[in-house]
Amino acid sequence: MSSSDMKIITVIGSGLIGRSWAMVFASGGYSVKIYDNQPGQSAKAIVELKKELQELEEAQMLRGELTAAQQVALISSYDDLTQALEGAFFVQECVFEQLEVKQNIFQDIERLVGKDVILSSSTSCLVPSNVFSKVQNRSRCLVSHPVNPPYYVKLVELVPHPETAATVMDTTHTLMTKVGQAPVRLRKEIDGFSLNRVQAAIIAESWRQVQDGIISVKDIDLVMSEGLGMRYAFIGPMETMHLNAPEGLEDYMKRYGPGIQRVLTSFGPVPDFCGEGSKGIINEMCELIPSDQQHLSASKDRRDQLLMGLAKLKKDHRPSEDLN
Numbered sequence: 001m002s003s004s005d006m007k008i009i010t011v012i013g014s015g016l017i018g019r020s021w022a023m024v025f026a027s028g029g030y031s032v033k034i035y036d037n038q039p040g041q042s043a044k045a046i047v048e049l050k051k052e053l054q055e056l057e058e059a060q061m062l063r064g065e066l067t068a069a070q071q072v073a074l075i076s077s078y079d080d081l082t083q084a085l086e087g088a089f090f091v092q093e094c095v096f097e098q099l100e101v102k103q104n105i106f107q108d109i110e111r112l113v114g115k116d117v118i119l120s121s122s123t124s125c126l127v128p129s130n131v132f133s134k135v136q137n138r139s140r141c142l143v144s145h146p147v148n149p150p151y152y153v154k155l156v157e158l159v160p161h162p163e164t165a166a167t168v169m170d171t172t173h174t175l176m177t178k179v180g181q182a183p184v185r186l187r188k189e190i191d192g193f194s195l196n197r198v199q200a201a202i203i204a205e206s207w208r209q210v211q212d213g214i215i216s217v218k219d220i221d222l223v224m225s226e227g228l229g230m231r232y233a234f235i236g237p238m239e240t241m242h243l244n245a246p247e248g249l250e251d252y253m254k255r256y257g258p259g260i261q262r263v264l265t266s267f268g269p270v271p272d273f274c275g276e277g278s279k280g281i282i283n284e285m286c287e288l289i290p291s292d293q294q295h296l297s298a299s300k301d302r303r304d305q306l307l308m309g310l311a312k313l314k315k316d317h318r319p320s321e322d323l324n
């Protein structure tokens with residue numbers, strides 16, 4: 001496929017993530033065709049996108065080189081799958097997180113596109129070998145798992161099916177980089193991918209500490225937001241350790257490795273997040289932020305404002321490999 005053929009991307013599903021992907025791809029100058037199986041849904045999504053892109057432009061947070069109007073002009077809506085797929089070199093699926101729904105839509109898509117078209121799923125929790133089990137040619141399939149909201153949180157986990165071609169991983173990595181995302185490659189599929197496995201470890205230990213009466217809900221959140229999170233917005237755990245001993249990572253592990261191993265052996269079992277014991281934790285959280293829509297929406301808006309500010313700051317940050 002020549003680069004002149006690589007201009008159109010089809011987004012399947014026009015919910016939260018579908019709309020975000022459309023904005024990200026349009027910011028990179030791609031024509032984006034949005035399809036949703038609920039008639040009128042993708043047209044509605046464009047109205048919302050337009051408003052969002054204009055607000056981003058006003059806040060000087062619009063991504064890419066094009067104006068909001070130019071980006072909106074790149075996005076079109078379809079109620080017909082065949083028309084939506086016409087001309088696309090890349091398909092990003094964003095339908096409900098239900099295995100059968102995803103399996104069926106990929107089966108339908110494969111019948112309607114050429115053999116070189118890349119089929120990519122946004123799934124959060126389903127492994128590629130299950131998602132693509134009804135696709136005949138699985139070498140063109142992968143998961144591109146975004147983080148919500150993808151417009152500000154740029155990580156995308158690229159997870160191959162056991163049969164995914166290396167060129168498909170490379171092309172997707174190039175595309176994601178070009179549109180300003182931060183892609184990482186998993187070398188093989190695993191339940192939870194990378195991000196959710198790390199997140200699950202943090203959730204489990206936070207839960208145990210609160211449940212065991214060691215710390216409050218409010219304070220465990222401060223441990224992350226005012227402690228670990230300060231560094232993790234810019235450098236990960238590996239680089240953090242490398243920089244935290246006079247002679248780097250090996251030195252760090254000689255000094256602190258045995259302590260980390262000792263602490264790890266004291267970790268408790270997997271918590272029961274829904275049982276009786278969880279009620280106290282949930283109540284404590286709801287005292288801080290009541291779980292009605294008004295309070296949750298206000299906190300989500302605050303979160304997105306803060307993420308926008310952080311994204312602005314990170315724009316000026318160059319990864320350490322660029323400093324060599």
Ligand code: NAD
Binds near residue numbers: 012094
């Ligand atoms: P959503 O419920 O907001 O949107 C799903 C959309 O898909 C709806 O508009 C629905 O009408 C449409 N749809 C359903 N079945 C369809 C079909 N067969 N054909 C075409 N359209 C169909 O969901 P979402 O939050 O946008 O999530 C979409 C995907 O992204 C899921 O797989 C989810 O796991 C993943 N994801 C979500 C998040 C998140 O935080 N929301 C983060 C990362 C990945």
